[in-house]
Amino acid sequence: AVYMMGYNLRGIWNHYTDVHSMLYRRPKLDITSNVAHMNVNEGAIFWVDYGCPRDKLVVGMTFHGKSYELSDAGNHELHAPIESGTTITYLELCKRMLEEPGWTEDYDDVGLCPFTYRGTEWIGYEDPNSLAIKTAYIRDMGFLGAMNWQIGHDDYQGECRQGTFPLMKTIYNGLQNYTV
Incomplete structure (x- = not known):
């Protein structure tokens, strides 16, 4: 099997906000050569085009997000300039x-990943909805399955009102009874 990371495709090195595990290319955003093909779909197709059988390809998903400090709190769109960045677990x-008021939730409707912001903080991440889309993609494409990094980043104690392990359960439910 080939285990393909479908995350950490963007980060502080890009010098702007972005979701880091987009499923598809965003034609209006992903225009420079260093990021144009850096998305889950094109990475998977690359492997298939170079001879990896679909039933041997495992798509990696993550339970962490990328958190950025915005240069300007008024500019919170995708590709907004940043000052710094770090990683944050889904649980955090x-x-x-839930605990801090004022978060605005938004969605990359082409890359199919959520992001949220508050003040000068901007976070792109995965949630149960985006992972459900990715597991459906795996099934539709005939890939072997999914892996994740890492289970300890999920809500393992049910602190976020979604039950325990909401991300892992989404992947499990999406691929349950799936065979290639």
Whole structure:
């Protein structure tokens, strides 16, 4: 099997906000050569085009997000300039969104990933909805399955009002009874 990371495709090195695990290319955003093909779909197709059988390809998904400090709190769109960045687990993020008022939730409707912002903080991440889309994609494409990094980043104690392990359960449910 070939285990393809479908995450960390963007980061602080890009010098702007972005979701880091987009499923598809965004034609209006992903225009420079260093990021144009950096998305889950084109990475998977690359492997298939170079001889990897679809039933041997495992798509990696993550339970962490990329958190950025915006250069300007008024500019919170995709590709907004940043000052710094770090990684945040889904558990940390979902707890903060419940406990700290003022988060605005948004969605990359082409890359199919959520992001949220508050003040000068901007976070792109995966949630149960985006992972359900990715598991459906895996099934539709006839790929072997999914892997994740890492289970300890999920809400393992059910602190975010979604039950325990909402991300892992989404992947499990999406691929349950799936065979290639």
